[in-house]
Amino acid sequence: MTRYFEDYVPGLTVDCGSFSMSEAEIIAFAKEYDPQPFHVDPVEAEDGPFGGLIASGWHTTSMMMRQLVEFYVSPESSLGAAGVDEIRWPRPVRPGDTLHVRATVLEARRSASKPDRGIVKSLAELTNSDGDLVMKVTAINFIRLRNPLA
Amino acid sequence: MTRYFEDYVPGLTVDCGSFSMSEAEIIAFAKEYDPQPFHVDPVEAEDGPFGGLIASGWHTTSMMMRQLVEFYVSPESSLGAAGVDEIRWPRPVRPGDTLHVRATVLEARRSASKPDRGIVKSLAELTNSDGDLVMKVTAINFIRLRNPLA
Numbered sequence: 001m002t003r004y005f006e007d008y009v010p011g012l013t014v015d016c017g018s019f020s021m022s023e024a025e026i027i028a029f030a031k032e033y034d035p036q037p038f039h040v041d042p043v044e045a046e047d048g049p050f051g052g053l054i055a056s057g058w059h060t061t062s063m064m065m066r067q068l069v070e071f072y073v074s075p076e077s078s079l080g081a082a083g084v085d086e087i088r089w090p091r092p093v094r095p096g097d098t099l100h101v102r103a104t105v106l107e108a109r110r111s112a113s114k115p116d117r118g119i120v121k122s123l124a125e126l127t128n129s130d131g132d133l134v135m136k137v138t139a140i141n142f143i144r145l146r147n148p149l150a
Numbered sequence: 151m152t153r154y155f156e157d158y159v160p161g162l163t164v165d166c167g168s169f170s171m172s173e174a175e176i177i178a179f180a181k182e183y184d185p186q187p188f189h190v191d192p193v194e195a196e197d198g199p200f201g202g203l204i205a206s207g208w209h210t211t212s213m214m215m216r217q218l219v220e221f222y223v224s225p226e227s228s229l230g231a232a233g234v235d236e237i238r239w240p241r242p243v244r245p246g247d248t249l250h251v252r253a254t255v256l257e258a259r260r261s262a263s264k265p266d267r268g269i270v271k272s273l274a275e276l277t278n279s280d281g282d283l284v285m286k287v288t289a290i291n292f293i294r295l296r297n298p299l300a
Contacts, residue, residue: 011297033212037225049229049292057231058212062183065208074186079199081239088233142199 002074005118005148008105016124017072017099019063021055023095029059034080054092060099060135064124066107067101068139072122079117079142091134099126111147116148152224154296155268158255166221166251169213171205173245181207191256204242210249210285211237214274217251218289222272229267229292236288243284249276256288266298 021029023042030039034056038048045053093099106119120143126135171179173192180189184206188198195203234259257271270293276285 007217029212032216034215034221035219038230043194053229057233058158058208058215061181062212065184066182069185073186074206078186080188080204083236084234085236086233087237089231092230105201107256139268 002076003072003143004077005075005108005143006146008108008118008120008122009145010105010108011149012105014072014103016067016108018098018105019067019098020096020098021059021063023053023091026053026055026059029062029114030056034058050092052094054094056115057089057135058085060089060093060126061137063099064101064126064135067125068103071101072103072142073143077144077146079144082119082140082142085121085138085140087135087137089129089135091132092127093134097134098129100128101126110145111142115145116143117144119143152226152228153222153293154224155211155258155260155293156272156296157162157271158268158270158293158296160255160256160258161255162223162255163174164253166253168215168248168250169217170248171209171243172212175208176203176245178206179212184208186276200242202244203284204244207237207239209264210239210276211287212244213249214251214285218253218274221280223291223292224285224291227296229231229294232269232290233286234289235271238286239284240286241282243278243283247284248279249284250278251276260295261292265295267292270295298300 037044042053104123109116124137190265254273260268274287
């Protein structure tokens with residue numbers, strides 16, 4: 001469905017589906033962007049701080065973004081992001097974990113300087129199949145209004 | 151050089167080198183993780199909110215991490231990240247922009263619960279070749295002490 005600023009009402013929660021990352025995908029991403037031993041080397045990772053290989057937090061964040069593009073933002077109205085207020089990675093993500101993504105609108109206000117858009121603050125929460133929170137992100141997006149003259 | 155917790159003294163600034171992303175790299179990353187029109191389609195992007203193709207903020211963040219792994223954190227002491235306090239993308243990143251990464255230690259304190267480590271808060275700033283800030287990130291990392299008994 002196409003959403004515009006008017007549709008992002010604080011309290012709205014959107015189910016953004018699930019994904020998982022294989023060991024090979026975790027290693028490939030980390031070799032390119034985050035080549036720390038516990039992300040790229042399963043043998044060294046066994047003796048490392050997490051007792052096994054874990055995904056780069058930036059890999060998890062990027063995979064989350066894919067779900068948000070599919071389920072939460074719309075190409076007709078998305079005007080990019082100002083940034084993120086907080087990311088937390090309370091638990092490691094391991095190969096094969098299925099992560100569920102849920103997005104909730106926290107705040108929505110019209111831009112003071114640009115009448116065609118609003119600023120939407122959203123909380124994305126990722127949980128594993130045990131229901132444990134593995135990541136939360138508070139993102140700030142610019143979203144086009146459906147009716148800028150209203 | 152290998153850094154331990156004791157080396158991350160507030161005020162320390164580390165030059166973390168430069169990188170750039172080609173149009174093909176920007177599109178490939180975004181097709182996988184952030185397939186919005188202004189990240190994946192140069193023609194549509196021309197008429198879009200940025201007047202041309204721009205990199206996904208998560209691509210820029212991941213490339214930043216590669217520089218931090220090479221220049222700022224050490225495999226001997228890095229125990230992963232708790233999260234990020236803030237990311238801001240004040241200006242778009244375009245194909246071929248050369249981005250310079252600088253990291254500054256903001257805070258460093260020993261963990262109250264785990265005597266082998268400390269918590270280091272760092273500011274990473276990315277500037278383009280005009281000296282304009284394109285991204286800043288405040289990251290929170292767990293770092294092993296060189297001398298836990300000191």
